[in-house]
Amino acid sequence: MYYIIIVVIAMTINIIIEPEYKDTVWCRETLCGIEKKVASLRYKARICSYDMLNADMENIIVVGTSPSYVTSILSKTSLLGIHTIVISCQPMETEGNTSYVLIDHNSATRECIEYLQCCGRKNIALYGINRNSYADMIKTKYFENKNIYYSSGKNAMQDCYDAFAKQVSRYNAVICSNYISAIYLMRRLKCAEICVPDDLYIVTYGDSVIGNMFNPSLTTVTLDHEQLGIQAVNLCRFPDMLSESISVTVRVPCKIHVAKSTDNIPYVKSVNNFTHSDISDNIFMQDEQLLEIQSLEKMLRKCDDIDLKIIGGLLESKSHIKIGGALYISESSVKYRIKRLLTGTSIESTAKMLEIYTKYIGG
Numbered sequence: 001m002y003y004i005i006i007v008v009i010a011m012t013i014n015i016i017i018e019p020e021y022k023d024t025v026w027c028r029e030t031l032c033g034i035e036k037k038v039a040s041l042r043y044k045a046r047i048c049s050y051d052m053l054n055a056d057m058e059n060i061i062v063v064g065t066s067p068s069y070v071t072s073i074l075s076k077t078s079l080l081g082i083h084t085i086v087i088s089c090q091p092m093e094t095e096g097n098t099s100y101v102l103i104d105h106n107s108a109t110r111e112c113i114e115y116l117q118c119c120g121r122k123n124i125a126l127y128g129i130n131r132n133s134y135a136d137m138i139k140t141k142y143f144e145n146k147n148i149y150y151s152s153g154k155n156a157m158q159d160c161y162d163a164f165a166k167q168v169s170r171y172n173a174v175i176c177s178n179y180i181s182a183i184y185l186m187r188r189l190k191c192a193e194i195c196v197p198d199d200l201y202i203v204t205y206g207d208s209v210i211g212n213m214f215n216p217s218l219t220t221v222t223l224d225h226e227q228l229g230i231q232a233v234n235l236c237r238f239p240d241m242l243s244e245s246i247s248v249t250v251r252v253p254c255k256i257h258v259a260k261s262t263d264n265i266p267y268v269k270s271v272n273n274f275t276h277s278d279i280s281d282n283i284f285m286q287d288e289q290l291l292e293i294q295s296l297e298k299m300l301r302k303c304d305d306i307d308l309k310i311i312g313g314l315l316e317s318k319s320h321i322k323i324g325g326a327l328y329i330s331e332s333s334v335k336y337r338i339k340r341l342l343t344g345t346s347i348e349s350t351a352k353m354l355e356i357y358t359k360y361i362g363g
Helices: 025-041 067-080 105-118 134-142 156-165 179-191 209-213 225-236 288-302 305-315 320-327 331-342 350-360
Strands: 012-017 044-048 059-063 083-087 098-103 124-129 148-150 173-176 201-205 219-222 249-252 255-257
Touching: 012 025, 025 044, 025 059, 025 225, 059 067, 059 225, 067 083, 067 098, 083 225, 098 105, 098 225, 105 124, 105 134, 105 173, 105 201, 105 219, 105 255, 124 134, 124 156, 124 179, 148 156, 156 179, 173 179, 179 201, 179 209, 225 249, 288 331, 288 350, 305 320, 305 331, 305 350, 320 331, 331 350
Parallel strands: 012 044, 012 059, 059 083, 083 098, 098 249, 124 148, 124 173, 173 201, 201 219
Antiparallel strands: 219 255
């Protein structure tokens, strides 16, 4: 009697963590998500270092927020041919063999601004921004530089507050980069007898026990870092779906959790909160030559061999009857095919079509 023994080898999920980020609450939540998903799938997780990276690895999850650090890892994993999944950062100089799992900070920042404006607080500062943080730099896109207060250097918290304190009278609301900067700011404002929420509304990113216990309690944008870890492991499960030329970006949504720092005013998301104009300011897309090339491309994508021969005949100034006779089709078929080619383009006549064709392709 013969017995068949099937050995199932569990997938190993390799993880590399930015040293300066590893002890943060956010990193721990992300790792918790990875561990939970790995355990549910009966995979193995292995923490790696830069020196441990090698071509035998099928995958690597990079957890970090500094573009310079992440870029340095991607440079090596790209050379080794390892498909890399990056959590919480997407550098400008990105590698093709890389997928990303990110908090949707763009949508979150827009919604924070919209919420505060709906509350009647339109003079908004962005506070506690770290120039080395991918997430923080996304937030700056929605603010003029004069309304951004950076936190950097040895005395980052103190220097950021001092700069803000000189301009505090200009604002009636503040969006803080994280709950740490928000707690520090609110404590200093209290000492300066500036009242939250009467004088300033404050919204921050990331739930915290301190923020909930603080008086007034903090209105926050929930950041589901645990979900980041779960989704990263999900991507590792399907290596055949990803390759050097195919990668994906997963964005985890955020929610606004209202508290006393904004007077407990509920956030009602509505399309009416946005202004819309039917007039596009995308002048590039209105360029005449661009429209001509686009129309020509649309037309040529419809063409088969007969259509191309019809165009060739028209360029030689042949009549519809002669073109049809040469192609063994009727005159009406020639006219129909020309009409079909022009439909859906901005080309209004056969003459214009021939003019554009000659202009860009030649006669």
